[in-house]
Amino acid sequence: MNQKTKTQQSGATAVFGSAEMKQSAPAETLPLGMTPPEIAYQIVKDETFPQTQPRLNLATFVTTYMDDYATRLMNEAVGINYIDETEYPRVAVMCGRCINMVANLWHSPEKSEWKTGAVGIGSSEACMLGGVAAWLRWRDRRKAEGKPFDKPNLVMSTAYQVVWEKFCQLWQIEMRTVPITHKNPTLDIDAAIKMCDENTICIVPIAGVTWTGMNDDIEGLNSALEAYNKKTGYDIPIHVDAASGGFILPFLKPDKKWDFRLKCVKSISTSGHKYGLVYPGLGWVVWRDKEYLPKEMSFGVNYLGANITQVGLNFSRPAAQILGQYYNFIRLGYEGYKQIHENSMAIAQYCHDAIGQMHCFCNYSKELENPLFIWSLDSEYDKTAKWTLFDLQDKLMQSGWMVPAYTMPKNIEDMVVMRIVVRQGMSRDMADMLMGDIINAVAELEKLEYPTPSRIACQKQQQQKGKVYTH
Ligand SMILES: Cc1ncc(COP(=O)(O)O)c(C=O)c1O
Numbered sequence: 001m002n003q004k005t006k007t008q009q010s011g012a013t014a015v016f017g018s019a020e021m022k023q024s025a026p027a028e029t030l031p032l033g034m035t036p037p038e039i040a041y042q043i044v045k046d047e048t049f050p051q052t053q054p055r056l057n058l059a060t061f062v063t064t065y066m067d068d069y070a071t072r073l074m075n076e077a078v079g080i081n082y083i084d085e086t087e088y089p090r091v092a093v094m095c096g097r098c099i100n101m102v103a104n105l106w107h108s109p110e111k112s113e114w115k116t117g118a119v120g121i122g123s124s125e126a127c128m129l130g131g132v133a134a135w136l137r138w139r140d141r142r143k144a145e146g147k148p149f150d151k152p153n154l155v156m157s158t159a160y161q162v163v164w165e166k167f168c169q170l171w172q173i174e175m176r177t178v179p180i181t182h183k184n185p186t187l188d189i190d191a192a193i194k195m196c197d198e199n200t201i202c203i204v205p206i207a208g209v210t211w212t213g214m215n216d217d218i219e220g221l222n223s224a225l226e227a228y229n230k231k232t233g234y235d236i237p238i239h240v241d242a243a244s245g246g247f248i249l250p251f252l253k254p255d256k257k258w259d260f261r262l263k264c265v266k267s268i269s270t271s272g273h274k275y276g277l278v279y280p281g282l283g284w285v286v287w288r289d290k291e292y293l294p295k296e297m298s299f300g301v302n303y304l305g306a307n308i309t310q311v312g313l314n315f316s317r318p319a320a321q322i323l324g325q326y327y328n329f330i331r332l333g334y335e336g337y338k339q340i341h342e343n344s345m346a347i348a349q350y351c352h353d354a355i356g357q358m359h360c361f362c363n364y365s366k367e368l369e370n371p372l373f374i375w376s377l378d379s380e381y382d383k384t385a386k387w388t389l390f391d392l393q394d395k396l397m398q399s400g401w402m403v404p405a406y407t408m409p410k411n412i413e414d415m416v417v418m419r420i421v422v423r424q425g426m427s428r429d430m431a432d433m434l435m436g437d438i439i440n441a442v443a444e445l446e447k448l449e450y451p452t453p454s455r456i457a458c459q460k461q462q463q464q465k466g467k468v469y470t471h
Contacts, residue, residue, distance in 0.1 A: 015042050052402045055425045058434075059404040061210075061244055061274040061372075065425030066324065069331070073323050074279065080319040082119070085310075091319045094326045095119050098272075101329055103286045105250040106259040106268055116290045118311035119272075119322060120283030123243035124163040125313050126269035127204075129285045129297070130239040131167045133267060134202035136294040141235070147198075155195045156204040157187040158409045159211045161243065164204065173201065179411040180211075185365070187216040189224050196228065202237045202266075207245025207258055211409060212364060213372035213419070215245055215258070222262035229264070237266035237292075246270025246284075247277075248370050251338040252345060266292045272325045275341060277332070277424055282321035285311075340424050344371035347431050348422040354435045360385070360442060364417060374417040387445040389418045390454040395441035401434060414465070416458075 015021065020039050025047065035043075054064035066074070085092040096114050103115035110116060120126035135152055142149035153174035156164060160177065168175040176195045178188050187205050196203070203225065205216035218240060229235055240258065242249070247270055249258055259268060265288065272282030287293045298311045332340070348371035355375050356363045362378045377385060389405035396403050408415045422431075445452075451459065 015039055052397070053400055055430075056400045057402040058420045058422070058426070059402045061271070061421050061423070062280050063273050063277055064423065066277065066279055066328075067331075070278075070324050070327050073327050074320040077320040077323050078318070082317045082319040082322060083315050088319060091322055095322045098322060098325050098329065099284065099286065102246075102270070102284050103260075106246070106286060107261045108286060108288065109260055110289045112290070115286060116288075116293050117284060117286035119317070120269075120285060120312065121281040121314060121317055122273060122283040123161075123241070123269055123271040124166070124283070126271075126283035126285035127161075127163045127239075127241055127243075128167050128170075128313060129311060130241075130267040130269050130287075131164075131173075131202070131204075132171065133287065133293055133297060134237055134239055135171060135173060136296060137237075137292065138199075138201040140294065151199045152201045153195075153197070153199050154201055154204060155192050156241075157192075157206070157209075157216065158411065159186075159206065159209045160204070161206075161210045161241065164241070174199075176200075177410075180409060182412060182415075185212055186214050187221065189217060189221050192221065193224050193228050196234070196236055198232075198234055200234070200236050202239045204239050204241050207240055207242040207249060208370045208372075210243070212374055213368070213370045213421075214365060215249075215369045218258040218265070219256075219262060222257075222264045225264045236264070238262070238264045240265055240268040242268050242270045244271070244274050244370055244372075247272075247275035247337070248341055251334070251341050260288055272321065275423070276325060277328050277337070277340065278321050278324040280321075281318075282325060341371065344422045344424065344426065347426055347428055348372060348420070350428065351420055351422070351431050351435065354431075355438075358439070358442070371423070372419060372421040374419045376415055376417045386448045386451040386455055388452065388454045388458055389416050391445055391452045392418065392438070392441055395444065396434075396437060399437045401437060403434075403438075414461075 015038055018039050020035060020043065025043050057064065080088055080091065082091055099117035100115050103110065103117055108115050118129055120129060131154065138152060139149045151174065153176050154168060155176045155178070157180050158177045159180045165175065167173070178191045178195065180186065186209065192203055203221065205218045205221050207215050207218065209216065218238070222238060225236060225238065245258070246268060249256055259265060267285060267287045269283060269285040270276065272278045272284055273280040276282065293311065300310070345368065349368055352363055352368055352373050355361050360378055360381045361375045364374045364376065377389060393403060393405040403418055403420060405416055405418045407413045408417060
């Protein structure tokens with residue numbers, strides 16, 4: 001045994017005195033030998049050291065704060081695979097209970113003891129499961145009618161989240177998108193209905209549009225679709241992508257009809273790891289009744305003393321998130337979720353008002369529907385500004401905030417906006433600090449003598465489109 005190994009084994013390693021700390025971290029091939037755990041830990045830890053603090057990341061919708069008990073429970077379950085139901089049957093029961101509670105929050109009409117739903121790794125898996133079920137139901141119906149079933153399509157607005165593009169490409173479904181415009185910033189119902197035909201597997205409205213924070217008018221869509229289905233004899237369903245809204249609307253707008261209270265809504269997906277307040281990754285999908293979940297997608301287990309239906313794209317998945325969700329449901333209850341989301345909403349509203357009062361900005365929407373919002377540079381201000389919102393994003397990063405700037409979807413992609421997502425973990429004090437940092441950053445940017453590279457790029461684009469602004 002050489003001297004170095006002895007020192008390490010005696011626990012006397014000086015991590016920053018080690019040979020490993022003088023070398024680059026492994027990047028291409030698996031290291032040949034072993035590394036002492038404290039050094040391996042330090043290398044991995046330090047990779048993430050300069051990153052934004054998760055709670056200052058206002059770009060994400062995903063949970064960045066859970067209380068100590070939730071964190072403990074989840075850490076204790078970190079080695080448990082959800083799929084091993086025989087070994088951990090209570091996790092499956094807990095999952096079934098979570099599905100029941102989510103389904104009941106969404107006014108499921110299903111009468112059985114276990115509601116029809118599934119856990120996913122996030123909304124993406126949940127959306128895909130909802131989409132696949134709609135496609136299979138449509139295909140089975142077409143087959144039964146002896147009609148062709150090779151040209152399925154799906155209708156939604158251009159403000160879709162990328163998962164729907166993936167779903168349509170992977171399952172070879174034509175994606176028909178209704179452009180969002182400044183006049184119609186949410187799904188244009190008439191235009192959506194006009195895009196439907198006998199091959200439409202479903203329409204997908206969004207509760208909590210990723211790009212804007214607004215909600216599609218699902219009740220209006222349901223009425224128009226019911227009339228259309230009656231007139232045509234089709235049976236086009238609605239799948240609601242409620243990635244954010246699924247855990248906001250039941251608490252903040254309980255009287256608003258967007259869920260299974262509407263006849264055409266046959267499935268709904270949400271992210272447990274967004275406003276369900278669980279660390280990533282967790283998603284839920286619920287069907288109106290078991291008849292809407294095609295048999296090919298489900299596999300039932302009956303060894304738990306009850307029939308629990310299992311559906312999923314992945315086989316193995318972490319169980320810890322389910323424990324976290326069930327803990328939150330018990331710990332917070334309806335009232336707890338309501339209070340947390342009301343606070344997020346009040347803080348988002350406070351930021352919205354403060355941004356709206358700044359001379360250089362213009363909020364995209366007057367009212368907030370969810371605890372997130374977007375704004376742009378005021379159109380007059382924009383004509384002579386030497387900076388863009390991309391520069392403001394960079395400046396705010398210097399104080400640790402991640403407030404993303406991005407261009408809007410197709411048709412209104414000229415517009416650059418900035419977004420704040422307020423979640424549990426953002427206090428009024430933090431909002432004050434953020435607003436102060438924005439004011440200071442703008443004051444710095446206004447001192448610039450020459451346009452920034454991002455402003456020059458923006459000017460070039462505008463010149464190409466015939467809009468010339470001078471500085
Ligand atoms: C409307 C919408 N749908 C789907 C998703 C995908 O969610 P996840 O990240 O949980 O897979 C998101 C994510 O932001 C979203 O906003």
